[in-house]
Amino acid sequence: MFKFKKSLLFILTSLTLVLLLSGCTKKQPEPISKEGLFLGTFCKITIYDEASRDILEKAFDRIEKIENKMTINKSNSEIINVNSKAGLDYVKVSPDTFYVIKQAKHYSEISSGKFDVSIGPIVKLWNIGTDKARVPSAKEIEDKIPFVDYKNILLNEKENKVMLKKKGMIIDLGAIAKGYAGDEVERVLKENGVEHAIINLGGNILTLGSKPDNKNWRLGVQNPFDSRGQHLGTIEVSDKSVVTSGIYERYIEKDGKRYHHILSPQNGYPVDNSLASVSIISDKSIDGDALSTTTFALGLEDGLKLIDSMENVEAIFVTKDYDIYITPGLKNNFKITNEKFKLKN
Known part of the structure; x- marks a missing residue:
């Protein structure tokens, strides 16, 4: 309990x-x-x-x-659109969202992944800070770790487009938005x-x-x-x-x-x-x-x-x-x- x-x-x-x-x-x-x-x-x-x-x-x-652009806790947002197209296609986002993702990727890089904006699959398992919070099993965590890698966030700066390379990836901007x-x-x-x-x-x-x-x-x-x-x-x-x-x-x-x-x-x-x-x-x-x-x-x-x-x-x-x-x-x-x-x- x-x-x-x-x-x-x-x-x-x-x-x-x-x-x-x-x-x-x-x-x-x-x-x-x-x-x-x-x-x-x-x-x-x-x-x-x-x-x-x-x-x-x-x-x-x-x-x-x-x-409304960056949440993953509502029915729709630009980030939710990016996550839903993971492994499939680029998604055009607003300059706001593109800038924040770009900065988040920068901090992921300078920390060698200690900070990783693609940690969404793990965050969703724990749900700490919500009424769905729980301690996931070791197997659940093990299954989600392969989807966490900021290097697989692809950015098209000319068109403000973002793509997640692997299906199952989730961007979570909660640590920077x-x-x-x-x-x-x-x-x-x-x-x-x-x-x-x-x-x-x-x-x-x-x-x-x-x-x-x-x-x-x-x-x-x-x-x-x-x-x-x-x-x-x-x-x-x-x-x-x-x-x-x-x-x-x-x-x-x-x-x-x-x-x-x-x-x-x-x-x-x-x-x-x-x-x-x-x-x-x-x-x-x-x-x-x-x-x-x-x-x-x-x-x-x-x-x-x-x-x-x-x-x-x-x-x-x-x-x-x-x-x-x-x-x-x-x-x-x-x-x-x-x-x-x-x-x-």
Whole structure:
């Protein structure tokens, strides 16, 4: 018998950072916000400028359009069309979908397949985060592994066409589409004159500009071993994306064992290493989204090496032993607020 965590806050929000707004004394316009369920998670956009609520409607309309193109959990979408033609033919998709697939394939390549956007057959077996979650048999997993290989995603850039080489393959953009949606919301807000906002797409947080008083936003980094809203430390950012992946976000339990949702493309089981969570700070949320999963799958040593090789990307690695490792750019920024955790580098 297994237990499925069905709490709205636990599964749908996947919040990994909590906004800390203390210290703002100058009177500012009343913020306006809108929230809703999109991309399989809880989304909230808050604007801190004087602005029309029509801007929020435009932002959520953009999220909905992206979801309708990239979901595999509805009756129809561009990704579903691509998957249905696996092994048969190319499918023309929108520039949005083509770009996200291309970026996903890029991260699959630089991680040597530790991140693999074609992991859909394995995701569908486990269904973690849905009411159909279960622990599949070893035979079921073994039968699906041959269909997971990003190298068999064929791209025709001239015509925005995509083909999956083998019948039975499934693309799942769940580890990257939210990031792209966040970047697009930021673009919509900027085009409509917004200068100060927080975009929260199920834990993918983007800070547009600074706070209205021109100070950095202070974000609390979620303690992966404690209840929602309990922090292990804080960082200050402006015009940045912060995305966290961890073993605590979505999981199922069976016979006393916990199975989290970050699955290995190599063996079909949840990634098992020393990490409890990884937070990525980047300019673009599509990068942070993909990299949080990629570095978690790579593990501490290789994950740190990958981030160190990139410009304008920082990371916070939290191990199951309560140790924290950060990249050099956070040395004078990240502050531990929970004494259980120790900074190791």
